[in-house]
Each structure stands twice: as structure tokens, then as C-alpha cells.
Amino acid sequence: MKALERHRKLTAIWASEEGFKGWFSTVNHNDLGRMFLFTAFIFFIIGGLLAMLIRVQLATPHSAFAGPEIYNQIFTMHGTVMMFLFAIPTFEGLAIYLLPKMLGSRDLAFPRLTAYGFWCYAFGGSMLIVAMLFGIAPDGGWFMYPPLTSAIHSPGINTDFWLIGITFVEISAIAAAVEITVSVLKYRAPGMSLDKMPIFAWYALITALMILTGFPPLILGSVLLELERAFGLPFFQADLGGDSLLWQHLFWLFGHPEVYIIFLPAAGVISTVLPVMCRTTLLGYGWIVSAAVALAFLSFGLWVHHMFTTGIPHMGLAFFSAASTLVAVPTGLQIFAWIGTMWKGRPEMHLPMLHILGFFFTFVIGGLTGVMVAVVPFDWQAHDTAFITAHLHYVLFGGFVFPIFAGIYYWLPHFTGQKRFFYLGQLAFALVFIGFHVTFLAMHWVGLLGQRRRISSYAPEDGWTAINLISSVGSFILAIGIALILIDVLLHIFTAHRGRRNPWNAPSLEWAMITPAPAYTFASLPHITRRDPLHAEPDLAVRLARGEGYLGTPRNNWRETLCVDIASGKPEMHVIYPTNTRLPIVMSAVTGLFFLSLLLKFYWTVPLALAGVAFLAWRWVWRLGHGHDPEMQPCGHGISLPNAATVERSPGWWGSAFLLTANATFFAALLFGFVFLWTVAPGWPPPEWFAPSVTELGTGVIGALVAPLALGHAIRVNRQGGAPFPSVIIALLGIVALGLACGALMWRAPAPTDHAYGATLLVLGGYGVFHATVAALMGGFLAAQIRQGYTSATRRAAFAIVRLWITYTSLTGLFILLAAHLPGLIP
């Protein structure tokens, strides 16, 4: 088959629907990556406009530009949009677009999940913007501290928009994180062992794992605060056994890793682009990977440094102060590795390189002020002043926006297949750089002079007028610079000057294809022997287009790719992807109905929406079933591989394992909250304790033990060719018993509105019931598959996935029942 014929056949198989209809049904990472990035930059522009409004307000004393109510909405939305709707989704978009290309795969692990995540993001983000247009946007600051945001002090719907909208958007982040983790670990080109992975993939993997463990505490906090606001469950009310500090712990358990979740992908861009700009290889690949791993973990030990002024004893402060200073070591290690890379190479001052230099200058200053505020006595002085606002902008703009601009200019020829014609970018960079530093150096200064953050006005006698005016002028220079970048990018897209395939002479795989990238990404999959495949084999792109790699012959209209062993990169299984479908957008719309129902308090539609999600999820998975045993598939280079449905650890198993990792973090945060309230919150002991019941506890424990054992038996029977159906039914009965025990806990918990103890038991019981329902649905699904002949001794992947969920449900159910019943049973 000739290359052109292969291209046409593969395009017919992989292309999305033509026209705008394709936007709604595409599951292709090329489309969805672009859609993510486009939407994220729309939100970036909105966030930027809000920033300009803030600077207009603060440019002069006693400003009449906006009243405090509107100003509160403006700065809250600026922070919220930039953190949740721009920074994280930009990483997701970039990773979704680039990873399969860099890893030598044809798509990510779960294409429909990518689409579902995108639509959740688009709908959730739009919800917040619509609220702003109607003047009912969140107004409690981007970290939403109660009691300010409790129903007593913020009675309107504004805070609910934040809590519900952001939780909706975070579904997208969790979906993308699962997707990225499984893709990096399993969906790589044959031969690409871990040590041959592109550095960006390492950063993406570490960031995704951080999202999986960092976001759940915030999701929990949002759920608890919304339950308090909507139903009066007093988790954060000190007079009823709650504690507003619990919110701060949950928020910053998310919030500090979030800074590194934003920085690490940008560091991945730097580590990818910098060596190319310097015509050399990355210095200290192993050191950089180690530093990124260290940074990821250390970032989870810093959360209390946002709470230094809450009255924590000196020893507690010292733990977090020490951790906060320690985190500078792996960060510094990366910086020195990059400087070393420049030193050993021959830097060329292309536009991406200018933005990288902007990053160095800005981020190092942000890092140094970070070490300053990590020192407790200084933090006590600077806390909640404009100095902190300036510091965080140095870290986030320096550590994310400059690298992303570098990345945009670096990969723009890949996105468009064209070369830059106008040279506005250099001028734009100069304006952005000057504007940024004028704005935020001034803000450091005014903060040290005592200006509080988030104030809507100040008096002339405060002595801040000139500095604020300088800062505002700087912000407008910055805004003009960003507008010029936008114009430069649009000119690049709309002036058709065809560029060559690999304009930077880069070594990584994403340049081994025609640009813009075809829907199928690679005509055939490469075999990787080195970390710089294009330098090792300069004609690789041509050979892949000729079909000389794996899966080079299109067949059966299948969207095919390969999975590999995690460590060695040895081919392991053959995967057939689902094709275009509107299922993801429909499912995210129904998910949106659930969140909207909660927001507008139309509670009768909540169960309808949940039933809708369950129905669609069933349909989603059912379509993947095989009516007969798939054969071993020849994949090229003389190898034949089993289908993913026939292995113990299928992609679905890996996805479930990482989703359950996030879920376990949520559960651990819930248990932490329970212990925190019990031991630290004022207003304890509660007026009434839960009355333990041996019958309920016994029923639940027996159910929790029987369910995984029975399913394990079903798996053994199925493997031997027997009938697993009865054992699956016994497992189902076990899960139902566990669910009933958790339901009884909810039913009999002390009045949840009277004290945080009863409220926490209600949530714990609800968690158990919810998971028992999900596990029962999965067990029912497995039983239905068995009855329909969709399983066999060979087709066994579904068993392992259901066992994972049932085991998780049983374990967490046991914890819940013991936490509720044991204190009363122990004399």
C-alpha cells in the first residue's frame, strides 16, 4: 500500500464528522486538545479583562469605578478563572494534544473520557461566566473561606455558583488526570521504556498523579460547604461542633499542590523546548525526573504555610516552614539543570527562547519571595498584603504563562503546518515582560507599605497612590502585550505560508508526522531505541508514513493502537478504540443537569439526573463488549498481540485503579475531617452519640467480607470455563447488605443539623451507600454480560475491573461502619 492510499484510508477511519457537527461527536485527541486550548485561552482573556478592571479600580484612591459588591465579584472571578478555567485546562489541553504524538501512540487511553472531560469543563466554566454576566458571581475570594462564605454571611446564590461550578469543572480535571496517567504508563510506542520517555511525559505523569491526589480534598470541602449552605449541616460552624479551619486545611491540601500542578507542566515545556533552542540535549535528565518527583511529594507537605497566622503552635509552624524551605532544593536543581543545558549548548534567540528567559528572570524572583514567606516571622508581617499577591503572580505568571507562551510559539508550526510571517511576537514579548514587572514589582512595594490584598479602595493619606498608579499603568502595558501575542498568533494561522515539517530540528516524536497532524496521528507506530528518536533516525517520519512501523495496514475500519509494559515498553496488547459518538456530550449535559438542579434547588430532578448518568454509563461500557473471543492480532514486525478485553489488567482496570486512587484520597480527607472535628473543633462532645448496633455492624461486615471473596471465586470459576453467575449474584448480595448497613447509619445518625458529629456520620453513611450503589450497578452489569454471552474464560477483563470496585467499596464500607459503631461498642 502506498503512503497516500494509507493516509486516505486512515483518515476515513479516524476523522471526525465534517463541519460543526464534528465538534459535538469527536473523540479524537487532536480535536479535543485544540478545543481545550482554545476554550482555556478564551477564559484567559476573560480573566485578563477582569485583572484590568481590578487595576482600574486601584489606580486612584477612593475610586468610584466599582462598588465593593461588584469589586468582590471581579477579584474572585479573576482568581477563579485563572486558576481553574485557564491554568489547569491549558495543561490538560496541551497534554491531550501532545502526549500521544510524543509517546508514539495514535490516541490517549480513553478517547470518550477526553470528550466527556472537555464538555464538563466547557459547561461548568460557562456556568460561572453566566453568573458573572448576571451579577451573581462568587464574591468570597478564590479560596472561599467560611464563615464569610457560610449561608449566614453570604446568603445569596453567588457562593453556590463557585462550589457547584468548580466541582463540575473538577470532574474534567480528574478525567484528564486518569487519562494522562494511563496513557503515559501504557500507551507508548514499542521499545519506549521509562528511561526513553520524553521529559514532558514524565512531567505530565507526575502532574496527573498530583491532580488525582490533590483535587479530592477540595472537592470534599466544596461538598461539605454546599451541604452546610443548602441543608444546614454545620461542618464549619464553631457553635455546632464544626470548625472553619477545617475548610482551610481541605482547601490548602489542594491549594498548595495546585501551585506545583501548574508549574510542573510548564517546567515540562521548558525542559522540552530549551534544549532544542540551545541545539543540545537536556542536562541531567535523571536529576530532573528525580527533582520533579521530589517536588510533587514535598508540595503536599506545605499546606499549612498558608495558615501561619491561625494560631498554630511554634512546632507545627516549624514543620511547615522547614518543608517550605526544602522545596526550594528540587526547584533549584531544575533551574541549575536548565542553566547547565544553556551553558553546554548554543542558545539561539528565537521567540520561544525569549519567553524562556522571561520565565527564568521572573520565576526565580517568585521563588525567592516564596522562601521569604516560608519563614514564619516574615510571613506574619506580609500575610494578606499585596506582597503575597505580587509573589503568587511572579510564581504563576513566571512559572506558567511565560513557559506556555514559549510552548505556543514552539508548537504553533505543529498546530498549523505554517511558518511565522509577521514578527509582532518579539515586540509583544517586550511589552509583556516590561508590563508584568512594572505591575508586580510595584505591588511588592505597596504590600510592604501595608496595603491589604482585596481592598476595593484606599485613602490618599495612605501613601500608596503613586505606586498603585504605576502598577496600573504596567498592567495595561502587559495587557497590550498579550493582545499583540493574540494578534500575532491569529496572523500566523491566517497567513498561509507553508512551513517545513520539523522547523526546529527537534528530536522528539511529535515532529515525525505531517503538520497539522492528521486525525490518525501516526500512519504506523514507531519502534523506539533512543530518547531522541528523530536525531537517531532522521528519516523516521517518512518510514512511518510508508507503513514500516507497527499497525501500518488499516483493517476492518478499526481505530487501532498498542499498549506496552510499563517499565520495558515491550508490546503487551492490541487496543481497538471506540469511534465518534455524541455520548460524552450527552452524558456531560446530564451531569450538568445534576449540578444545576443542586444549584437552583430543584431537588426533584436530582435523582432523574443521577439515573440518567447511570443509564448512559451503562450504555457507554456495554458498547465495548465482545460477542465472541477476539483472536490474536498480527501487529507488524512479526508480533501478534491479544485484545485488551482478554487480559487481566486491561486499560479499564488501570483507569479504575487510578480513579480509585483519587477516590481513596477523597475518603481519607473525609476521615481526616472527622478526626479533626472530633479532636480540634470546639463544641465537642456532641449532645447525642450514635447508638451502635451489633446487628447492623455484623450485617455490613459480613457483606463487606463476602462480596470480594465471592467475586474472587467467580473469577476463578470463569477462568476454568465454569459458570460464574451464581458467585456474582452472591457478591451482589454482599454489597447490598453493606449498602443497607450504611443506609441504616444515615437513617439513625443523630440529627445532622444539630451538630457536626451527626452531619459527618450522615456524609460517611452517604459515601458508603453511594459506593454500594455504584458497585451493585457494576455487579449487575457483569451479571448481564454473563447472561448475554459477553464473557468467557478468554474475555475476562470486566471481572477484574468489577473486583477492584467491589473490593474498594468493601474496604471503605468497613472503615465507615467501624468509625461509626466502634466508639459506642468499646466500654
Place this chain on the structure above:
Amino acid sequence: MTVILRILIAPLVWLVCFSAVYGLHALACDSAFGAFAGSSTARIVLLVAFVLALALQLAIFWYLHRPNQAAPAGFLRFVTRASAWTGLVATIWTLFPVVALSTCT
């Protein structure tokens, strides 16, 4: 997956120990625990926790440096051992306040 776990284990154990000692410190300073709160017993309990965390890290460090337990490829061995160093240094540095500072003031 074992390879990934080897890389993650030392810093993960640090994170667990760090959170546990912080939690223990909160309990040690909570007045609900009566005579225990802020007493020399509280200090001793925290010191024991520090020593246990250190011992755990040393055990992991030793395990990951044994030739037959090291990952086969040079790169993975390097990253695994670097992570072991991270866990050990982080434990010493971040929990050292247990030795040096007053418990509950």
C-alpha cells in the same frame, strides 16, 4: 508498576509520617487530652514518632540500595535512589523541630 512504586515509596512514606507527626502534635497540644497535653510525655511521644519515621526511612533507604533490589536499568536505579535520599533528607529536615522547639506554645 513495581518500578513506579519503588520510585514513589520513600517520599510517600515521608508524607505519611510527616502528616502523622503533625496530627500527633495537634493531639498532644489538645486540652481534651488532659494531663498529656503539652507535658513532657507529649514531647517523648513526638520524639519516639520522629525516631520511628527515621528508622522507617533508613530501612527503605537500605532496601532500595541493595544490589538485588535495585531496578535493572541504570536510569531507574538512579531515580529510585534519588527518591530514597529525598525521603530520608525530608524526614530529618522537616521533623527536626520535634527536637528543637517548644511543644505547644
